[in-house]
Amino acid sequence: MWYTLYQMVKRAPAGLDSSFNALADATRRGVLEQVGRSDASITDLANRFQMTLAGMMKHVGVLEQAGLVTTEKVGRVRTCKLGLHRLEEEAAWLKRHRLLWEARFGELDRIVEALKQKENINGSKK
Amino acid sequence: MWYTLYQMVKRAPAGLDSSFNALADATRRGVLEQVGRSDASITDLANRFQMTLAGMMKHVGVLEQAGLVTTEKVGRVRTCKLGLHRLEEEAAWLKRHRLLWEARFGELDRIVEALKQKENINGSKK
Numbered sequence: 001m002w003y004t005l006y007q008m009v010k011r012a013p014a015g016l017d018s019s020f021n022a023l024a025d026a027t028r029r030g031v032l033e034q035v036g037r038s039d040a041s042i043t044d045l046a047n048r049f050q051m052t053l054a055g056m057m058k059h060v061g062v063l064e065q066a067g068l069v070t071t072e073k074v075g076r077v078r079t080c081k082l083g084l085h086r087l088e089e090e091a092a093w094l095k096r097h098r099l100l101w102e103a104r105f106g107e108l109d110r111i112v113e114a115l116k117q118k119e120n121i122n123g124s125k126k
Numbered sequence: 127m128w129y130t131l132y133q134m135v136k137r138a139p140a141g142l143d144s145s146f147n148a149l150a151d152a153t154r155r156g157v158l159e160q161v162g163r164s165d166a167s168i169t170d171l172a173n174r175f176q177m178t179l180a181g182m183m184k185h186v187g188v189l190e191q192a193g194l195v196t197t198e199k200v201g202r203v204r205t206c207k208l209g210l211h212r213l214e215e216e217a218a219w220l221k222r223h224r225l226l227w228e229a230r231f232g233e234l235d236r237i238v239e240a241l242k243q244k245e246n247i248n249g250s251k252k
Contacts, residue, residue, distance in 0.1 A: 017152060094217045097158060097213060098212055105208075
């Protein structure tokens, strides 16, 4: 079974790595929220997030590699739009983890409850 | 409004940075899935994921800092358990993003549909 788990990890799409990495930065999440509302030029984004153009291009590059945004250059302006990656797999992963989490902590709650009741019974017997 | 957005980014909890960063690695996600099923020693985890003890300790350290696991040393064995952080905020962030995404792409779909219909009408007039 452990070997299967190891294989699962190795076969796991690199997509999750790059998308979670792209989300691990407050500015990049802010850019995604902004671009989710309306397209924006890199210059606009740099101004809005009080960042150098080079710094913003780096962040946008990380988002673009993860498929979360696309960019298009028309004349001298590079515009940033929402990408096709809708974070479905990532949402599914989190959901699975949260179900595991609830199952484990629910189990612990039941054990603690059972111990408490046992203690109450023993206490009332004395 | 842009200033507010900038402030939002700056005030955003660092928690999302560290948890998304923790999830941006297939081995760390594998460890979380494993520990979600049952507690495991760092040595066990290192063996299961065919990794050195030092490498696994580094990964577990990243997960621990994000609150996703806790570790406890009893004698010479350090055991890794599921942490209290249940990724609620992260799931909420993804959900918000996906709603924005659907709203934007839904809008585009409607525009394309309207253009197609217009073209059909113009086409039939000729």
